[in-house]
Amino acid sequence: MKLVTHQEYVNAIIRLDLLLKEIDNKTSEDHPQMLELVEVSDIIENYEEAHFPIGLPTLQEMIELRMFEMGLKRKDLATLLNTSASRISEYLNGKREITLTIAKALHQKLNIDSDIILQ
Known part of the structure; x- marks a missing residue:
C-alpha cells in the first residue's frame, strides 16, 4: 500500500467527483475513465484507512445493537442467554467479564462476530 499525501487525497476526491459525472453503469470496465476511477478510489x-481508521465496535455496543434489532429487553436477553437480568446488566456496564458459555451464546444466538467478543 502506497503512502498517500493529503494533497494527493484532495486531488483524488476532486477527480473522483468529475469522473462520476462522466461515467455511468454502462461504461465498460476497461474504459480508460473507469480504470482511472478505480485508481483514484x-x-x-488508502489515505482514509491510514488517517481515519474505523475500529471494531465494543461488545457492549454490539449487544445493545442486537437487542435493539431483535426488540429485546434485558430480561428477554437474559432468558435467551440462560442467565439473569442482573448478570446482563453487569456485562453491559462493564462490571463483569463474560464467561465462555455466554461468549458462545452471544456468537450463536445474537450472531456477534467472534473478533468483537474476543477483543
Whole structure:
C-alpha cells in the first residue's frame, strides 16, 4: 500500500467527483475513465484507512445493537442467554467479564462476530 499525501487525497476526491459525472453503469470496465476511477478510489481508500481508521465496535455496543434489532429487553436477553437480568446488566456496564458459555451464546444466538467478543 502506497503512502498517500493529503494533497494527493484532495486531488483524488476532486477527480473522483468529475469522473462520476462522466461515467455511468454502462461504461465498460476497461474504459480508460473507469480504470482511472478505480485508481483514484484506491488512493482515497488508502489515505482514509491510514488517517481515519474505523475500529471494531465494543461488545457492549454490539449487544445493545442486537437487542435493539431483535426488540429485546434485558430480561428477554437474559432468558435467551440462560442467565439473569442482573448478570446482563453487569456485562453491559462493564462490571463483569463474560464467561465462555455466554461468549458462545452471544456468537450463536445474537450472531456477534467472534473478533468483537474476543477483543
